[in-house]
Amino acid sequence: MSVLTDVELWLNEPHSATADKVHELLDSLGGKLPGKNLVSVPSRSKGTALVLGDIHGDLPLLRRMVMEHFERAGGVDLVVTLGDYVDRTPEGAPFGSLMCALYVLALAARHPGRFIALRGNHETQRHVPAQPSELDEEAEQLLGDRTLATRIWDRIEELPLAATTENGAYLAHAGFPMDADWKGALAHPVERTYLEVVWNDVDASPICGQRGIDQVPISEETLSAFLHNSGSGIVVRGHDPYVAGLPLYHDRLMTVHTTRSVVRTGIFALKLPLDGRLRSLERTQLLRVPP
Numbered sequence: 001m002s003v004l005t006d007v008e009l010w011l012n013e014p015h016s017a018t019a020d021k022v023h024e025l026l027d028s029l030g031g032k033l034p035g036k037n038l039v040s041v042p043s044r045s046k047g048t049a050l051v052l053g054d055i056h057g058d059l060p061l062l063r064r065m066v067m068e069h070f071e072r073a074g075g076v077d078l079v080v081t082l083g084d085y086v087d088r089t090p091e092g093a094p095f096g097s098l099m100c101a102l103y104v105l106a107l108a109a110r111h112p113g114r115f116i117a118l119r120g121n122h123e124t125q126r127h128v129p130a131q132p133s134e135l136d137e138e139a140e141q142l143l144g145d146r147t148l149a150t151r152i153w154d155r156i157e158e159l160p161l162a163a164t165t166e167n168g169a170y171l172a173h174a175g176f177p178m179d180a181d182w183k184g185a186l187a188h189p190v191e192r193t194y195l196e197v198v199w200n201d202v203d204a205s206p207i208c209g210q211r212g213i214d215q216v217p218i219s220e221e222t223l224s225a226f227l228h229n230s231g232s233g234i235v236v237r238g239h240d241p242y243v244a245g246l247p248l249y250h251d252r253l254m255t256v257h258t259t260r261s262v263v264r265t266g267i268f269a270l271k272l273p274l275d276g277r278l279r280s281l282e283r284t285q286l287l288r289v290p291p
């Protein structure tokens, strides 16, 4: 049985995971993850993508969404997850940060181009500090091997920061580079790029200015400039439970949060058509996910 399949066993039975098996899994991911910061999804004559927002260790919910929407016959063609797989693991999800990280890495490696796992601010802590991660503690507790956490972070570094679909969606954890050369900024990110892409807030949110991140926030104006410059029609992001599910800036920006860990407005996912030009959120479908 493949080591990628082992992950599924661990999800139900974390104590069946061993340090050796996890090392083997991490070895097997070599060369299978994108290894670049921006990936693009080609247009299709038909098809749908499912976008999941912050997971925060909520393995049962992530598993349910993947099985219901991706793995079943007639499900979506591809999944984009917007990052923040770790930290603030909810009750009832033992070792949720560790298992969510291993699960998305395994899915991304198993379905290249079809399961696109982006990094959030909790996955970029080597570049911009976030709170210390539960993943390290969980790895030590469950597997007795702290070097494993370092190896998992090495693999997480191979996940992209942003994705675009050829029909007009830009997706990232929190926002977009404000540089005119936004692709260049993503290819060679500096600290400000990370802040803009995985930490930024929208000026319409009550949390804007409250996280200690000194950034020009996303506004109608900065969004319009980015959409024009990048040739995109919409931005889909996560990171902020206070505006999740709310279409903003004339129906051109949507925030999704897909976790029971931090719920403010609800738990959401978004379906995007991969055919036809996306000029607004009009043709997208917001799913309200039961807890």
Ligand SMILES: [Mn+2]
Pocket: 054, 084, 120, 121, 122, 173, 198, 238, 239, 240
């Ligand atoms: Mn976040």
